[in-house]
Amino acid sequence: MADTTEKETPKLLINVEFSDGLETLIKDEVLKKREGRSCAQIKLEETYGGSPATIRHLAEYIRDNCIKSKPELFYDKDGVRPGILVLINNDDWELFEEDGIDKHDYKLENNADVVFISTLHGG
Amino acid sequence: MADTTEKETPKLLINVEFSDGLETLIKDEVLKKREGRSCAQIKLEETYGGSPATIRHLAEYIRDNCIKSKPELFYDKDGVRPGILVLINNDDWELFEEDGIDKHDYKLENNADVVFISTLHGG
Amino acid sequence: TMEPADQLSRNEIQRFSRQLVMEEIGVEGQLQLRNSKVLVVGTGGLGSPCAMYLAAMGVGTLGLVDHDTVDHSNLHRQIIHTAGACGSSKVISARMTLRRLNPQCNVRIHDQLLDSSNALQIMRGYDIVIDATDNAATRYLVNDACVMLGLPLVSGSAVRLEGQLTVLNYAGGPCYRCLFPVPPPPDTVATCSDAGVLGVVPGVIGCLQAMETVKVLTGRKSMDSPMLLLFSYKAAQPFRSVRLRSRMASCAVCGDAPSITRLIDYVAFCGSGPNDKTPDLHIL
């Protein structure tokens, strides 16, 4: 049971990585290099308006707090912008989309690993 | 507490993989293909003569029960033969050698992952 | 064109002896390579090693599509082209190198910009297609044509210090549009020209494209869950394999009720084309 009397609101800790160019969008103070990868630990509320935190809450948090400029290069009106692949615990987030439920509404657990990757087109 | 009254002796289940040619030494009936890798699940006793099961017990078990022929190509008088690298939970087993304690005496836990890899010399 | 063979020549037995001794290739696999027709779209950083290894390993017919000419700034990564070929047609330069490597390989060149008017005609008759292109519009074009022709697509890409590899439209797996139904905004697409690329990065991915092609041609490609391989020069663990979605029933081209049944205008669809310079934004 969550104890909400005096203490801080419970938080979720999400391990986020930005890859294949997306890291250039993110503020330097947010990024930590971990074994040559660009990572960030992001604290979310456990619930937003009574509902559990989802990928959408994470992406909106990043858009609002972590992007240097041009948040639309990360998140457009419909969600994470086209051309960004999202991995949840190292699997394509589409594997978690259930019938009729958008993948943005995937519920995050504490300590989840989320990777945002830009698709590459060059060669 | 281990209950040794009526039931089977407790067992350790070890996930073993043979790689880079070593799989050709192993009996077909022992090997299972898992995502293109040559694996085996090996059951060890929790203890041997009162001492916990180690890599040496695992290697001797393999030598005695899993090798098609020529066990000396896997295990010589001193242990796992030269030219075989052993990974415990995906790390070089040498990382687990402690002062004065041979790496063969590393204690195995239930569900440990052990990989035996032949060094390659060709090019 | 090459007649299908049902046995290897003495010359081939000698040349491919190191592949013939392995049960995973063997005479049967070598004949499958010999009787295969592979189309490599793009003879740049990815297409260079990919085409060279496919020819060297014994693929019988290799098609090359490219409309470009060799430039000095290509040479650090496009190892199929020599310094002396600067200014010449890429497919002609590439064919010369492939002939030097394996004179028995039948190299067909298509010195054209692949577009909606010619793609199906060029691609028809091949067994598998390698996407070694350098822009989003051509990637959607190649994908849609592969779906329409029922061809597996070995897709690779590389920019800066990163690379990506996946086999598409194969064994119930996704096509490119299943993964990316909506094209990225043009100003988010980095090219090798403006973002740069380390020469060996497309080298690694191009080799792996040749490897995946051999797996498909010899029937050794796993039908299990489709995977995406991610490569990063800077990471302590430079490779990562990721499980991908299956084919999407909702896909506009390979789905259950496709809305795209003939090739469209891909430059309009993506908002930029193969010849566009990327806006000077220096972001990916």
Add this chain to the structure above:
Amino acid sequence: TMEPADQLSRNEIQRFSRQLVMEEIGVEGQLQLRNSKVLVVGTGGLGSPCAMYLAAMGVGTLGLVDHDTVDHSNLHRQIIHTAGACGSSKVISARMTLRRLNPQCNVRIHDQLLDSSNALQIMRGYDIVIDATDNAATRYLVNDACVMLGLPLVSGSAVRLEGQLTVLNYAGGPCYRCLFPVPPPPDTVATCSDAGVLGVVPGVIGCLQAMETVKVLTGRKSMDSPMLLLFSYKAAQPFRSVRLRSRMASCAVCGDAPSITRLIDYVAFCGSGPNDKTPDLHIL
């Protein structure tokens, strides 16, 4: 020999522009490559792509050691050699290809079998050594000479459908003898000649050797725990990175009290040499 340069020529700026735009290389990194001397031991399956990409990317001086001649059975994987070079010296054939790719690269050839009598002399003066050899005895020889000369060693190997890669004798990491103090029994050592090899497998590893070399030369190689990269054609996840031990204080050549302080007889040590045919055991 080449004088060290402190700026790039116009030709180099054009040729390497795609590498110059990246901060991880840039002008400084490109000059480091330009002023580096890299020795590639072996111009076979691993040495072919490795030397080609190093020359293409702008390494200034590239040494090649090999005593062998090109054989038809090499061509499926040794893409530095053309079919027309069969019968010729490998280092001469390799130099011809490298000159075509980058005439500015200074290629030094050593048309010799590397052995204890000549190794230190050949290797001295290089900044880094690539082990692209094909037998255990030469691997111990190259390792010991690198330790004695204080040179990092980029070690690659490939047989059948598997490959291995690691950087040795670098930043407190292990040398080859730290990993393998005792040589393997000769009848457990598979060679490409008898066990076979798929052409592109050494291609992948050779490219990755070139990549690791660039990291070391430009000072971008992580000093963190040493890693071994394992590659397998058949695995759904074809790469695996493994943490390795550090340098062993007990190592006979790089340890705190080395017993090997000059080169030994490596053929006797391993029980087989570079020219031996492996016994017909067909196991690895």
